Amino acid sequence: MKVRKAVLPVAGLGTRFLPATKAMPKEMLPLLDKPLIQYVVEEAVASGIEQIIFVTGRTKRSIEDHFDKDYRLETQLEESGKNDLLKMVQDITDMVEIAYVRQKEALGLGHAILTAKNLVGNEPFAVMLGDDIIRTPKVPGIGQLLEKFERYQASVLAVEQVPMSQISSYGCIDAKEIAPRTFQVSDMVEKPPVDEAPSDLAIIGRYVLTPAIFPVLEKTPPGRGGEIQLTDAIKALGQSEGIYGYLFEGKRYDCGxxxxxxxxxxxxxxxxxxxxxxxxxxxxxxxx
Incomplete structure (x- = not known):
């Protein structure tokens, strides 16, 4: 099975960045000269992903506009002889095939992934969260997980070692190391107290999932806050197929x-x- 598609959930309200995000999606906040979401899309494309599926919500139109063709802007740049800027704008539009589906209710990350079910179809897919920007020396972040998926043909989660004093802010895994940086997951705990955390390996915003996650998500009851938690569904999926964790190489910036x-x-x-x-x-x- 080859991973061709990546789901990018961008329907959240971005309340931690208010008032900046009152009228602008958090994913469009600039990091130097590019919006956050462009870094994530470029990571996917560099890893061989062929289609991006954005799960959007209200007030997210500017994300669609950013990756759409802007004839007026391109004409102005061409007439002004600003060919470098013209190419930059055209490259954003042409870098990958993009599809959109709207999450009509804020029912959690698991629900957002389930919303993309018909566009993903019966094939494995990546999930990439726009909060996490990953800088790596060689292979892009999601590309490292794709390599592990090809090896094990099972769901793979990106994990990062964090100080135990911070583990209660993350979901973490209980796992056995079976190869360098690679773990077979036996359990997952969402935001555990420090004294109950099974490890210091925190789950971060990169996943490769098999399509078997969809029927599991459909049966997953709402958890904390009335939301369908992706972690709960992956944990349940682990009862019928293997789940692996990979301690990715590189640095993550939590831009949320x-x-x-x-x-x-x-x-x-x-x-x-x-x-x-x-x-x-x-x-x-x-x-x-």
Missing amino acids: DKLEYLKATAELALLHDEFGPPLREFLRTLLR
């Missing part, structure tokens, strides 16, 4: 948190060929 978003902006700017040197010098003047 204001401070972490600022850190990501600063760090990526310092690594940027154009912005890095002058920004580094500016920061030195602040620290004198």
Whole structure:
């Protein structure tokens, strides 16, 4: 089975970034010169994904517009001789096939994935959350999980080691390491107290799932907050087929948190060929 599609749930309200997200989707917040969601789409494309399925909601139209063709803008850029900018805009439109489906009720991540069922069909697929921006030395984040899926032909979750003092903010896995950085998952616990956490391996926003998750999601009762939890469904799926965790190589930026978003902006700017040197010098003047 080959993974051709990725589901990107973007229907959330982004309340942690209010008032900035009152009229603008959180996924469109800029990280340097690109919106957050473009980094995620580019990661998918670099990993060989052929179709992106956005699960959207109200106020998310600007995401569709960003990846759509803008004839007026392209004409202006062409007439102005701004060919580099023209190519940049056209590349955004042409990078991948995109489909959209609307999540009409805010019933959780599991419900958002279930909403994409008809577009995914009976094939394995990736799930990528726009909050997590992943920088890797070689293979993109979701690409690392795709390699593990090809090896095991079973669902794979990206995990990250976090300090135990922070584990109660994540879902985490109880698992046995079966190969370097690769774990066979026996249980999953959502936001456990520190003294009840089975490990320091937190589940982050990258998954590769088999289509068997859909009938499980249909039977998964609402959990905390009346939402259908994806973690609950994956845990139930593990009763009938294997679930694996992979400790991805690279660095994750949690851009759903204001401070972490600022850190990501600063760090990526310092690594940027154009912005890095002058920004580094500016920061030195602040620290004198």
